[in-house]
Amino acid sequence: xxxxxxxxxxxxxxxxxxxxxxxxxxxxxxxxxxxxxIIHPVRYRGEIAVIDxxxxxxxxxxxxxxxxxxxxxxxxxxxxxxIKPARSVPLYEYSxxxxx
Numbered sequence: 697x698x699x700x701x702x703x704x705x706x707x708x709x710x711x712x713x714x715x716x717x718x719x720x721x722x723x724x725x726x727x728x729x730x731x732x733x734i735i736h737p738v739r740y741r742g743e744i745a746v747i748d749x750x751x752x753x754x755x756x757x758x759x760x761x762x763x764x765x766x767x768x769x770x771x772x773x774x775x776x777x778x779i780k781p782a783r784s785v786p787l788y789e790y791s792x793x794x795x796x
Contacts, residue, residue, distance in 0.1 A: 720755040727757030734761060740775045746785050747771060 717728040736750040750771070753762040763771075 718753070720758060720760055721762070722755065722758050722760050725755060725758045725760070727755040727760075729753035729755055729760075729762060736763075736771070738771065738775065744787060745775060745781070747774065748782070 717730060720727040720729065730753070732752060732754045733749045734752045734754065736747045736752070738745045738747060750763070751767055753764075754760070
């Protein structure tokens with residue numbers, strides 16, 4: 697195999713390890729999505745749940761978040777199980793006037 701063929705083979709193999717980054721779906725945003733773990737708040741049956749370490753695609757510029765259908769299904773199943781949460785978090789209610 698020539699040096700040229702070897703270099704091309706190495707370049708071809710390197711593409712298999714690089715993730716193709718999808719462009720952001722928000723109009724006008726030039727960012728791309730990258731895989732991250734996020735904290736995901738959900739309202740379920742009138743209650744608010746916060747789920748940590750959720751795999752997501754997050755835009756590197758605007759922060760837009762995409763969840764894969766499989767991840768959404770797993771979150772739905774988790775919420776249906778009624779298992780005890782790992783922790784509790786405070787919940788504050790926003791008031792436009794700043795008064796409580």
